[in-house]
Amino acid sequence: MAVDTAPAPALVDDRAPARHVKAGAAYAVLGLLLVLAAVAWLGGRTTTIAFDRTLTDASWEAPTFGVVLGLGVLCAAAGAWMLVGLPQRRFKPASAVAVTAFALALLFWAYSQEGTVFRAESILAGALFLSMPYIFGALSGVVCERSGVINIGIEAQFLMGAFTGVLTANITGNIYAGMAAAMVAGSLSTMLLALLATKYQVNQVVVGVILNLLALGFTSFMYDQLKKADGFNDAFSVPVISWGPLADIPVLGPVLFQQKLFVYVGLLLVFVIWFLLYRTRWGLRTRAVGEHPAAADSMGVNVNRLRYWNVTAAGLIAGFGGAWFTLGNSLAFNKNMTAGLGFVALAVMIVGRWNPLGVLAGALIFGFTTQIARDLSAAGSGVPGEFLQMLPYAVTLVVVAGLIGKAKAPAADGVPYNPGDK
Amino acid sequence: MRLELKGLTKRFGSFTADDDIDLVVEPGQIHAILGENGAGKSTLMNMLYGILQPTSGEILIDGEPVSFSGPGDAIAAGIGMVHQHFKLVGPFSVADNVQLGREHTRGAGVLSARAARQAVLDVSEQYGLRLDPDAICEDLPVGVQQRVEIVKALSGPETQLLILDEPTAVLTPAEIAELLQIMRNLAEAGTSILFISHKLKEVQAVADRVTVIRRGKVVAQLEPTASESEMASAMVGRAVSLRVDKTPAEPGEPRLEVKDLTVVSDAGVKVLDGLELTVRSGEIVGLAGVEGNGQTELARAILGLVKPDSGSIAVDGRDVHGRGPAKRIADGLGYIPEDRGRDGLVSEFSVAENLVLNQYRDEPFAKGGVVDAGAVRRRAVDSIAEFDIRTQSPEESASALSGGNQQKVIIAREFSRPRRFLVAAQPTRGVDVGASQFIHSRLVAERDTGTGILLISSELDEIYALADRIAVIYNGRIVGEVDPDTPREVIGRLMVGGSADAGPGPATDPDHPANDEHANGGDR
Numbered sequence: 041m042a043v044d045t046a047p048a049p050a051l052v053d054d055r056a057p058a059r060h061v062k063a064g065a066a067y068a069v070l071g072l073l074l075v076l077a078a079v080a081w082l083g084g085r086t087t088t089i090a091f092d093r094t095l096t097d098a099s100w101e102a103p104t105f106g107v108v109l110g111l112g113v114l115c116a117a118a119g120a121w122m123l124v125g126l127p128q129r130r131f132k133p134a135s136a137v138a139v140t141a142f143a144l145a146l147l148f149w150a151y152s153q154e155g156t157v158f159r160a161e162s163i164l165a166g167a168l169f170l171s172m173p174y175i176f177g178a179l180s181g182v183v184c185e186r187s188g189v190i191n192i193g194i195e196a197q198f199l200m201g202a203f204t205g206v207l208t209a210n211i212t213g214n215i216y217a218g219m220a221a222a223m224v225a226g227s228l229s230t231m232l233l234a235l236l237a238t239k240y241q242v243n244q245v246v247v248g249v250i251l252n253l254l255a256l257g258f259t260s261f262m263y264d265q266l267k268k269a270d271g272f273n274d275a276f277s278v279p280v281i282s283w284g285p286l287a288d289i290p291v292l293g294p295v296l297f298q299q300k301l302f303v304y305v306g307l308l309l310v311f312v313i314w315f316l317l318y319r320t321r322w323g324l325r326t327r328a329v330g331e332h333p334a335a336a337d338s339m340g341v342n343v344n345r346l347r348y349w350n351v352t353a354a355g356l357i358a359g360f361g362g363a364w365f366t367l368g369n370s371l372a373f374n375k376n377m378t379a380g381l382g383f384v385a386l387a388v389m390i391v392g393r394w395n396p397l398g399v400l401a402g403a404l405i406f407g408f409t410t411q412i413a414r415d416l417s418a419a420g421s422g423v424p425g426e427f428l429q430m431l432p433y434a435v436t437l438v439v440v441a442g443l444i445g446k447a448k449a450p451a452a453d454g455v456p457y458n459p460g461d462k
Numbered sequence: 463m464r465l466e467l468k469g470l471t472k473r474f475g476s477f478t479a480d481d482d483i484d485l486v487v488e489p490g491q492i493h494a495i496l497g498e499n500g501a502g503k504s505t506l507m508n509m510l511y512g513i514l515q516p517t518s519g520e521i522l523i524d525g526e527p528v529s530f531s532g533p534g535d536a537i538a539a540g541i542g543m544v545h546q547h548f549k550l551v552g553p554f555s556v557a558d559n560v561q562l563g564r565e566h567t568r569g570a571g572v573l574s575a576r577a578a579r580q581a582v583l584d585v586s587e588q589y590g591l592r593l594d595p596d597a598i599c600e601d602l603p604v605g606v607q608q609r610v611e612i613v614k615a616l617s618g619p620e621t622q623l624l625i626l627d628e629p630t631a632v633l634t635p636a637e638i639a640e641l642l643q644i645m646r647n648l649a650e651a652g653t654s655i656l657f658i659s660h661k662l663k664e665v666q667a668v669a670d671r672v673t674v675i676r677r678g679k680v681v682a683q684l685e686p687t688a689s690e691s692e693m694a695s696a697m698v699g700r701a702v703s704l705r706v707d708k709t710p711a712e713p714g715e716p717r718l719e720v721k722d723l724t725v726v727s728d729a730g731v732k733v734l735d736g737l738e739l740t741v742r743s744g745e746i747v748g749l750a751g752v753e754g755n756g757q758t759e760l761a762r763a764i765l766g767l768v769k770p771d772s773g774s775i776a777v778d779g780r781d782v783h784g785r786g787p788a789k790r791i792a793d794g795l796g797y798i799p800e801d802r803g804r805d806g807l808v809s810e811f812s813v814a815e816n817l818v819l820n821q822y823r824d825e826p827f828a829k830g831g832v833v834d835a836g837a838v839r840r841r842a843v844d845s846i847a848e849f850d851i852r853t854q855s856p857e858e859s860a861s862a863l864s865g866g867n868q869q870k871v872i873i874a875r876e877f878s879r880p881r882r883f884l885v886a887a888q889p890t891r892g893v894d895v896g897a898s899q900f901i902h903s904r905l906v907a908e909r910d911t912g913t914g915i916l917l918i919s920s921e922l923d924e925i926y927a928l929a930d931r932i933a934v935i936y937n938g939r940i941v942g943e944v945d946p947d948t949p950r951e952v953i954g955r956l957m958v959g960g961s962a963d964a965g966p967g968p969a970t971d972p973d974h975p976a977n978d979e980h981a982n983g984g985d986r
Contacts, residue, residue: 320572321565328551328562335549338513339563339614340534451552459513 063131064122067138071116074145078108085152092159093294104152111145114138139438147412156419161294163411168295168303171407172368173198173378175306176361177385178392178399179313183354184230185394186317187347188330189237190454192248194358195382196255197226201362203259206373207266209276218276219363226359227352229255234351238344241456252382260375277370278302302360302368307400309357314396326350330450333457343457361385387436393447409435463523463540463622463654464489465510470519472505479505481678482519487623492645492655494669494686496662498697498894500864502678503658504546507625510656511543512536534563542615543625548607552600556593557582560614585613589648605637612644616653623654630664631892634752635922635954642668660697660894662690663923698896706899708906711930713742716779717883717914718764723773725759725938733759735938736773741883741914746905748929748946749918752957756938757918758800761887764916765797766790778882791820794882798872798889800918802865806872809861813853814842816860817875845874850900866897873901877908884908887918902928922950 082105090099118138126134151158177194184191204225209218229251236242266272281304283297317323325346328336333343366373388406392398409432417428465487472480480502487493497503508514510521512530520527523539530536536543550559557578566577582595591609599607608629615624626645630638645668649655659665665672666686674682674696682696694702718741725734734756741747751757762768764775766787775782782790791797799805807816818827818838826837842856851870853863860868869889876884886905890898905928909915919925925932926946934942934956942956955961 321567322571324554324558324562324565324573328554331553332549332551334547335551335559336562338511338533338543338545338549340532340537341563342532 061123063135064119067119067135067142068116068123069119070142071112071114071119071138074108074112074115074142077149078105078112082108082149082152087148087152088157089151090157090159091161091290092157093161093165093298094288094290099157102148104148107148108145111141111148115141115145142438143435150412150416153419156416159415161291163415164291164408165294165299166414167404167408167411169299169368169407170410171403172302172306172364173361173381174385174388174403174406175310175399176357176364177382178389178403179309179396180226180230180354180358180361181386181389182313182317182392182394182396182399183326183357184233184351185389185453186330186450187326187350188333188450188452188455188457189234189347189351190244190248191230191233191351191354191358192245192383192386193229193233193251193255194361194385195378195380196248196251197229197355197358198362198365198378198382199255199259199376200225200229201359202365202377203262203362203373204359205363206274206276206366206371207262207272209367210272210274215276215278215367218367219360222363222367223356223359226357226362227355230355230358231352234348237351237456238348241458244454244456256376259373263373263375273372275370275372276367278367300368302364305360310396310400317396327450329457330452333452333455337457337459343459347457358382384432390447390449391436391439394450405435405439406432463487464525465623465654465656466522466525467506467510468520468522470506470509470521471517472502472509472514473517478678480509480516483675483678483680485673485680487654487656489622489654490649490652491670492649492657492668494657494659494665494672495675496660496665496672496693496697497658497675498660498896499866499892501675501697503675504627505678506675507543507627507656507658510536511541511625537564537618537621540618540620540622541625542618542621542623544608544611544615544627544629546627546629546631548611550599550607550610552598554599555595556597556599556602556610556613557595559599559610560585560595560617564618581617582613585617589613589616589644589651591644605633605640608633608637608641609644616648621653623656624648625656625658627658628660629657630659630661634920636958638664662693662895665693666690694895697894702895702899706902706906706927708928709910711745711909713745713930714912715743716740717743717777718916719774719776719779720760720764721774721776723760723763723775724771725756725763725768726771727759733938734763734770737935737939739916739933739940741916743882743912743914744909745930746909746915746917746928748925748932749916749935750922750925750932750953750957751920751935753920755935757887757920757935759938760935761797761800761885761916761918764885765795794880796876796881796884796913798869798876798884798886800887800891802868802872807860807868810859812857813846813851813860813863813871814838814856816871817842817845817856817878820875821879841878845871845878849874849877849904866893869893869901870897873904877904881913884913884915885918886915888920889917890919890921890924898924922953 085104086101087104087107088099088101115138118134118141122131122134177198180197181191181194201222205218205222208221209215212218233244233247233251236247237244263273278300280298280300286297287293289297317327325336325341329341329343329346337343362378365371365377384406388399388402391402413428413431467483467485470480470483471478483506495503495506505514509516512533512535515531522528528539530539551562557575560582561578566574566581568574579595582593585591586593591613593609593613599610602610615621629641633641642664645655645657657665657669669686672684672686672688672693673680674684674693676697676699684693684696691702718739720737720739723734723737724732727733737756737760749757759768763770764777766782766785777790777793777795780793803809808819815838818841822828822833822838827834827841839856845851846853846856849870851874852867860871863871873889889901889905893901905915905917917925917928929946932944932946932948932953933940934944934953936957936959941959944953
């Protein structure tokens with residue numbers, strides 16, 4: 041953004057410390073609730089943890105009552121400490137301790153039901169796999185928004201990628217051709233956004249909404265048409281890549297060395313895009329164009345051309361993420377099968393503060409909670425399935441409110457640029 | 463570099479922004495371009511820097527005609543520009559801002575942070591411009607940000623011509639003095655400088671040659687020894703009186719009483735710290751001070767936009783505690799905000815609508831909750847005539863007006879209803895000579911009707927021209943109240959927290975005329 045030379049207005053009602061007082065109070069109350077719950081319900085229960093893939097014989101039993109009580113006390117103590125005057129610079133770590141303790145306690149509680157076992161390796165491996173659509177979607181969003189173009193059409197790119205990927209794989213019989221086609225489809229979708237946003241300077245939010253509806257309508261229509269014939273929408277499966285002996289390491293093996301291609305591409309992309317953004321000429325210019333396009337223009341950077349190609353390229357990533365839904369899960373395409381995850385990916389981008397590493401952290405939290413919810417409902421815990429499906433979003437709210445705080449978007453995000461603007 | 467412009471013309475549709483401009487800048491020369499807002503200075507510089515393409519005419523560098531399709535070409539040709547609105551990416555470090563567009567890489571597009579830092583250090587050492595390459599730009603004071611801009615402009619492959627577009631608009635007096643010295647040093651080292659300004663004192667202090675532009679045409683070539691009124695007349699196109707005629711004030715009862723006012727900012731800093739101030743009817747109190755010492759918060763607290771943490775404000779003898787801005791305005795408080803774009807105008811609204819923003823709910827502009835467009839328009843026609851607002855029509859949107867005319871809209875709005883007390887914050891900022899003369903005389907006329915006026919200005923010239931009493935603000939306190947015949951050095955010392963007695967004040971330097979005479983240059 042333009043460096044603001046005017047002094048900021050003093051808004052007395054909106055002081056920073058008040059927020060931490062509220063957070064401290066919230067942690068203290070949540071911690072005490074955990075203690076009460078432990079005393080009331082958890083006496084005599086145990087939580088079983090198993091390494092189900094590598095050390096199939098071993099499992100550990102922990103006393104639920106003691107663990108939840110201890111974590112509850114820890115959470116309450118962190119909150120209380122914030123209330124009575126912990127130095128401000130230690131608020132973040134204290135918050136992290138409180139939130140982690142609370143989440144772990146819930147986990148121990150949830151897996152203390154009769155017949156539930158916390159299968160650590162399956163759950164963690166599944167969590168990583170489930171975080172992939174968020175990673176692809178959010179990284180695509182990061183590239184767009186760091187360039188100053190809002191892309192709320194990630195859902196559209198997912199749908200296009202999911203559909204085109206499986207269709208092309210069917211036609212060619214080659215799953216990798218399907219992945220490539222998915223990327224192209226996603227890219228065509230963002231290219232339209234790029235064109236309208238830079239050349240015609242249409243409102244980017246409106247374009248994004250329209251793209252989403254257009255993609256939903258188009259893929260649903262094509263799905264109905266192709267259903268009439270055979271051999272266009274059959275499931276293809278991606279092989280699991282196993283790294284030999286590495287795959288037998290407890291925990292790490294199943295999580296990192298026995299996954300599908302999508303996981304490796306996703307993890308690699310996180311670091312590649314981080315490097316490109318912060319360590320290369322392209323990244324410097326991209327961030328400049330998203331923060332203060334006039335500054336970049338005055339130094340000879342062609343703002344709209346860079347935005348156009350960045351947004352177009354970002355579609356490749358989101359389109360590949362779309363292929364995860366069909367090819368990655370060995371599924372045929374189905375109407376609206378992305379189920380709004382493109383919007384969750386947008387949230388992950390914001391939670392991750394427009395930074396690829398933050399995106400990775402946010403996506404892992406979402407992937408993990410989604411996996412827990414699935415696992416618990418499969419194990420038949422007493423909690424209703426709909427409530428469990430709420431879990432990832434409830435956790436996000438707590439994390440965003442407690443740890444992330446106010447996220448600052450690139451200053452020129454969503455603002456069209458005309459050469460000669462101030 | 464010898465720069466020559468021959469018959470340079472730029473038309474936007476039927477409007478001619480620049481018409482047949484001829485200009486020569488010799489190597490090592492500081493060439494000032496003087497002109498009112500909208501005279502075509504910025505368009506001219508944008509053509510020179512490749513942002514706009516001329517309709518006709520040519521640019522010659524060392525005798526060779528050149529054409530620029532973008533700023534990149536101009537930079538490659540050895541031209542650097544410091545824009546009026548800084549072009550710095552706030553969250554970037556100084557080194558990253560300087561290397562943007564011509565990055566130091568280790569091949570394959572990978573940045574070399576070390577080379578970028580070293581390049582900044584080299585340039586800053588060569589020209590004596592101290593900078594920390596790792597500092598984040600948005601955290602730097604405005605004066606240092608400008609230094610970053612200058613280093614950036616000098617870091618081109620072989621920058622030999624520097625364009626400075628109104629570089630002093632946002633600087634404090636000490637920073638202005640420093641900038642003028644930097645310009646002299648650069649010129650001595652052989653860099654040609656095009657200096658765009660409408661501050662006559664700065665031009666006199668630093669320029670070797672002065673070209674005056676009016677309505678897109680070169681109307682005069684002057685020596686810097688020309689008098690201020692000569693330059694002003696050339697700019698405006700008629701004789702301009704640089705003095706404001708005013709009689710001694712006849713102060714009456716207090717119209718503003720601020721007692722022990724304290725305001726704490728979000729960051730927990732006391733921006734106003736037990737401030738005490740009284741303004742009486744029929745007097746103008748000038749509030750002098752370096753920007754950022756609490757002036758903004760004081761003005762906003764008086765209007766009711768900021769809630770005081772302690773202390774009291776009384777307008778016209780009545781404590782305004784608990785009364786919102788609308789009620790205070792209805793009580794007879796007038797307010798000319800320092801940032802007209804943000805607080806003064808609804809830029810997409812028409813001139814007519816902006817002229818009644820503070821009274822659209824009242825008779826005769828509204829009847830039974832419905833705005834009477836006819837009455838609003840009649841008021842607009844009257845105000846446009848009375849305040850000489852240059853607009854195509856009352857229906858034109860306020861954003862289409864020049865800065866000076868936008869300010870006249872605000873002045874007209876505030877002066878068109880009875881009021882008891884007026885806060886005028888930076889009333890002539892970014893306003894050209896003709897319009898600021900007009901605004902000044904209206905403020906004095908307003909005072910003569912008995913209104914109390916608090917004039918907040920970072921231009922000492924403006925304070926001297928108008929104030930009947932001068933209060934100096936520093937760190938949220940009034941550190942001195944003095945008569946308007948107090949010498950500049952004394953006020954300069956107070957402004958930076960020194961005492962009024964003689965002593966080594968940080969902002970004054972007797973060897974440096976720019977410091978105490980020219981650098982504070984206002985619009986006259």
